[in-house]
Amino acid sequence: MFGHAAVSIERFNTKAAFSDRPDAPSGSQLKLAKHRVVVRAGDQAERFFEVESGAVMAYRLLAAGRRQLVEIVFPGGICGLASGDLHESSCETLMPSVLRSFKRSDLARSDALRVRIVGRLQAQLSAMHDHAVSLGRKTAEERVCTLILRLRDVERDAATSATAIALPMSRTEIADYLGLTLETVCRTISDLARRNL
Amino acid sequence: MFGHAAVSIERFNTKAAFSDRPDAPSGSQLKLAKHRVVVRAGDQAERFFEVESGAVMAYRLLAAGRRQLVEIVFPGGICGLASGDLHESSCETLMPSVLRSFKRSDLARSDALRVRIVGRLQAQLSAMHDHAVSLGRKTAEERVCTLILRLRDVERDAATSATAIALPMSRTEIADYLGLTLETVCRTISDLARRNL
DNA sequence: CGTGCTGTTGAACGAAGTCAACCCTCGTGG
DNA sequence: CCACGAGGGTTGACTTCGTTCAACAGCACG
Numbered sequence: 001m002f003g004h005a006a007v008s009i010e011r012f013n014t015k016a017a018f019s020d021r022p023d024a025p026s027g028s029q030l031k032l033a034k035h036r037v038v039v040r041a042g043d044q045a046e047r048f049f050e051v052e053s054g055a056v057m058a059y060r061l062l063a064a065g066r067r068q069l070v071e072i073v074f075p076g077g078i079c080g081l082a083s084g085d086l087h088e089s090s091c092e093t094l095m096p097s098v099l100r101s102f103k104r105s106d107l108a109r110s111d112a113l114r115v116r117i118v119g120r121l122q123a124q125l126s127a128m129h130d131h132a133v134s135l136g137r138k139t140a141e142e143r144v145c146t147l148i149l150r151l152r153d154v155e156r157d158a159a160t161s162a163t164a165i166a167l168p169m170s171r172t173e174i175a176d177y178l179g180l181t182l183e184t185v186c187r188t189i190s191d192l193a194r195r196n197l
Numbered sequence: 198m199f200g201h202a203a204v205s206i207e208r209f210n211t212k213a214a215f216s217d218r219p220d221a222p223s224g225s226q227l228k229l230a231k232h233r234v235v236v237r238a239g240d241q242a243e244r245f246f247e248v249e250s251g252a253v254m255a256y257r258l259l260a261a262g263r264r265q266l267v268e269i270v271f272p273g274g275i276c277g278l279a280s281g282d283l284h285e286s287s288c289e290t291l292m293p294s295v296l297r298s299f300k301r302s303d304l305a306r307s308d309a310l311r312v313r314i315v316g317r318l319q320a321q322l323s324a325m326h327d328h329a330v331s332l333g334r335k336t337a338e339e340r341v342c343t344l345i346l347r348l349r350d351v352e353r354d355a356a357t358s359a360t361a362i363a364l365p366m367s368r369t370e371i372a373d374y375l376g377l378t379l380e381t382v383c384r385t386i387s388d389l390a391r392r393n394l
Numbered sequence: 395c396g397t398g399c400t401g402t403t404g405a406a407c408g409a410a411g412t413c414a415a416c417c418c419t420c421g422t423g424g
Numbered sequence: 425c426c427a428c429g430a431g432g433g434t435t436g437a438c439t440t441c442g443t444t445c446a447a448c449a450g451c452a453c454g
Binding site: 172190 | 400
């Protein structure tokens with residue numbers, strides 16, 4: 001079960017952001033194109049990132065090519081913040097994005113940063129709770145609808161602050177986020193389209 | 198689908214911890230028996246809690262009696278910390294537990310508290326990522342094994358610091374945590390027992 | 395003009411859900 | 425004392441939702 005080695009090998013050879021600039025100053029911005037690796041699971045967790053615009057996906061890989069997108073991080077959110085020394089999830093941009101980079105050691109020093117982070121983490125933990133409900137107790141159709149509605153809200157929010165851009169997620173990415181296969185995602189979306197929106 | 202209105206009605210009428218003492222001082226301890234309500238979804242989110250001993254489950258309810266345990270909070274973890282004004286998840290003790298209560302407004306004031314919380318939230322977010330992988334991409338057997346191993350680790354940790362107690366989770370609770378039905382949990386555990394541990 | 399992605403749809407299969415029967419334990423009260 | 429019912433656990437038989445395998449269409453790119 002769970003076939004479809006979803007991620008091309010090539011992507012794994014890509015270097016993570018800042019891996020070549022270990023001394024880049026904290027708070028520095030970084031613009032990334034679509035599908036750029038921000039952090040790789042297993043790497044030393046020296047930096048974390050605040051998403052300023054765009055979107056980042058955090059994912060984990062299992063044997064047999066199974067992938068689970070554990071989180072989609074929207075503007076304001078934090079990605080790449082590990083609890084141990086090593087990153088346990090990988091992060092990659094879903095679309096062209098601007099990130100702000102911080103050193104992990106800054107968290108111990110700057111109180112202003114902590115104030116900022118605490119609120120974000122609360123929101124992300126709450127979003128993860130929602131996601132757990134989707135993954136654990138919703139049907140394929142409910143999961144797809146939940147995601148679509150959420151993306152619609154995010155776009156609406158983005159439209160008020162800046163330019164609105166349709167969030168591009170491939171069927172594979174949607175499937176890996178919702179714990180389904182790309183075929184079921186496809187069928188479900190076709191069904192929904194055939195009926196209404 | 199998803200029958201089994203898992204939670205007895207009676208429990209919903211139970212008052213949440215501290216609901217009768219809105220002015221209890223921050224940092225005060227509170228000892229609770231098994232299956233006591235700590236916070237209820239929908240209530241005003243004035244307090245949050247650090248688990249000192251025992252374990253707390255955070256859960257959300259859907260229509261048709263579907264329940265999802267979104268998180269199991271072990272000693273050191275935080276529960277009842279909402280991102281908005283209202284609690285979105287309910288929390289309940291899984292076993293006799295000691296909690297330390299804080300006011301939400303303390304977070305804005307005390308830097309020491311923030312330092313403490315940030316680390317905890319990181320760990321809990323990472324645990325949620327693990328859980329998302331289980332819910333989204335693992336088979337029933339893998340989920341059960343993952344949970345058993347995790348509980349074993351928690352017990353081992355508890356044994357070094359204090360007294361070791363078997364964590365009691367009913368089949369229904371396990372099922373609601375793993376996104377399965379109690380029947381499949383039962384079958385899976387029987388199968389595992391028939392083969393080895 | 396192939397070759398490689400992504401998306402779509404069909405058909406068959408299987409893991410987990412549903413429905414249902416039954417066991418055991420425990421507490422309560424006639 | 426034991427009858428009773430409630431709650432948790434176990435197992436069986438059947439169903440179903442989502443997966444798997446497969447074929448094919450559109451499109452971009454070299």
